[in-house]
Every structure is written in structure tokens, then in C-alpha cells.
Amino acid sequence: MIDQKKILAIIPARGGSKRLPRKNILPIAGKPLIQWTIEASLDSKYIDSTFVSTDCSEIAETAKSCGAQVPYLRSDILSNDTATSMDVVLDAIDNYERSGQVFDFVLLLQPTSPLRTTGDIDGAIEMFQSKSADAVVSVTECEHSPLWSNTLPSDFSLSNFIPDSVLKQRSQDLPKYYRLNGAIYLFNVKHVKEGISYLSLPRSFAYAMDKSHSIDIDDNFDFSVAEAFLMNAK
Template identity: 50%
Template sequence: MRNLAIIPARSGSKGLKDKNIKLLNGKPLLAYTIEAAVKSSMFDEIMVSTDSRDYANIARTCGASVPFLRSNELSTDTASSWDVVKEVIEGYKNLGSEFDTVALLQPTSPLRTSNNIFEGYKVMKEKSANFVVGVCEMDHSPLWANTLPEDLSMENFIRPDIVGIPRQNISTYYRINGAIYIVRIDHLLKSNDIYNNKSFALVINKENSIDIDDQMDFDFAELLLKIRTQNIKLNTDL
């Protein structure tokens, strides 16, 4: 199979200014995803989809390709990631390059590893999957969550069927972590709902599932990366 990695890196982030190129432990945020994609050895092409020439130059310096910029129509904060993916697929087709699978790797998941990517493709092969999605265990069960009325009353907040049940006896819930989406291109282009028909989860640990949305997420990711780097150095010294 010919595999394409797409790393979406729109400029103009509102929540955290220039988030996708913000320096995280001395490297642009998107560099971590590019490096993981390269190290996985799973891709024939690693492409950063961006609307910014400055971002494109940074991406190329980090080892990715940017043969064309994202269209203005898909450079807004309301644009669908899958529309961006389809635009890239069509762009490469116009350049004479076609692929069998595409992996959407968001740069806001810098702790996702090359092994996570490799394992995603392993799931795709073993399950003959059309779609593989990264998930992680939720920190807290949604069964303990509810909406609140205006007066903040807690009456009927807890579902009666879980009252008194030990936490460890409650079913484990997972959430999509945004770190990895791998899909067969023919499935993506012909399906109205790519989650149906041979779609499987790739369970990733919570540490590798950090998704940067704001400054607190950024600071937490930076701390975890520092700890990871120190542990690697310690093991090397030993």
C-alpha cells in the first residue's frame, strides 16, 4: 500500500496564538508529529496542509512536504478536517500521485509516538479495516456527569442505577483522542459515514493522548516531554 500522512496546520489559531508552530521544549509543535511520522517508516509521503507560507517553510525544515497550500475556503476555523484531507488527496492526484491510505495526524497531539502510528497500521492490516481511530480511556466515567439547572440543584444528578456501585465495577469508557485517524482512501471517498463498515479503535495510553487546545494543555505537554526526555537520558546513561 502507498500511505500518505496529512498533518493539518492552519495558521491563525484563536485559543493559543500560532499554536501549531509555537515552540514546545525548543521545537515547533508540528515538528513532533512530523518526526513521529518519519520515524514510523509507514509513509510514502508526509504532507503538512497549511494556509501559511511561513508555516510551510517551517514544516519543510522539519522534514515534511508542502507541495501546495490549503485553499482559502478550507482555512477557516469551521472547516472540516476531512474536507481538508479530501482536498489534499485531490491535489496530489493532480500532481500524478495517488495513495491507498491516508493518516490524519493532528499536530496538537505531540506525545503520540511513532509506535502508536505503527500499531495503528497493524490494526488496519490485522482487522482488514477501512478505518482506524485513536482512543484513550476517559479520566472519569460520563455516568458520573450530568447537566445542571439554573439553581444548581444536585437533585437527581446521579443516576440511580449507579448509586452505591464501586468505581472499579463501572464499565470503562473511551473517548476519541484526536491523535490518529487512518482510513482507506476509497472508503473515505465513497462513504457517507466512515465510522461504519469495518471501523476499529486503536487504544492509546492517556499520556500519549494529550491534545493541546489552550495554554494549560501546552504547559502540561511540555512538562511530560521534559520528564520523558530525562527518563530517556537516564536510561542511556545507565
């Protein structure tokens, strides 16, 4: 709770994963993947409830054993490839409100970001408070400037690949770019219900996270890199 406002953390964890089967509960650095996010949420000074939204009973049991709430299993409609994260968030808000639990803010935490820490979470919440924000979303600095990238034609020609105006600059003199890292999405519940995108809100802010905390696991390579970081942090 912050300023007497209640915060619901939602961890979406679908059972199906094409690239990494059973991804959300695969053991990584000695714990199921989802446990890293559950523990980071439970250790927060501000989060009132940590809820795992899943369609999988195995994930549900793992989440419960780690201390998260799993009062129901997500419907098949919300577990297919067309369902969005906001669909899952709205479903959670609706289910909690029907049980008499009302939250002011909702925090979406993807379980595929195991290096995101409690400090990152609390820092984002504190930014939300200090800026009287409508939304705070985590970002990280781009590994390489997007100005050094372009599409390629079918023959892979590099002609005009990088504009001369960019080539003449040293990389350290180029503007700093950031990307969404998928780790933290904090919203005001009323805006979620209204269907307003956080990018459309006038008081939406970026919370910058360290690159080492921003690995988002999508495939085996990401998994191996994240595990190396987690093992090194022990």
C-alpha cells in the same frame, strides 16, 4: 507502505488560532509544536509521504525544514472555521492525484497531539492491516466515567444528578468508557472519496492509546501539561 499499499500522512496546520496564537509552531520542549508530529510520521516504517496542509507560509517553511512535504498552500476556503478535516483530506488527495501520485490509505495526524509516538502510529497501521479494516481511529480511556456526570439546571441543584443505580456501585466496578483522543485517523481513500463516515463503516476499529500519549492541546493549560510530559520524556 504496507501490503504494497501506499499511505499518505496528512498533518493539518491552519495559521489562525484564537486561543493560542501561532499554536502550531510555538516552541514546546525545544521544538516547534508541529515538529513532534512530523518526526513521528517520518520515523514510521509504513508511511510513504508526510504532507503538511497549511495556509500559512511561516508554518510551511517550518514544516519543510523538518522534512515534511508542502507542495502548495491551502486555499482560504479550506482555512475558515467551517472547513472540516475531511475537506482538507479530500483536497490533499485530489492535489496529489493530479500530480500523478495515488495513495491507498490516508492517515490524519493532528499536530496538537505531540505526545503521540511513532509506535502509536505504526501500531494503528498494523491493526489496520491485521483486521483488514476500513478505518482505525485512536481512543483513550476516559479519565472519569461519564456515568458520574450530568447536565445541571439553572439553580445548580444536585437533585437526581447521579442515578441511585450508579451511586450504589464502586467506581472500579463501573464499565470502562473510551473517548476519541484526536491523535490518529486512518482511512481507506475510497471511503473518504465516497463521503462515508468512519463510524458508519462496518470494519472500523478503535486503537487504544495510553492517557499520557493522548493530550490534545487546545489552550495554555494543555500546552503546559504536554510540555511537562515531553520534557520528562527526554
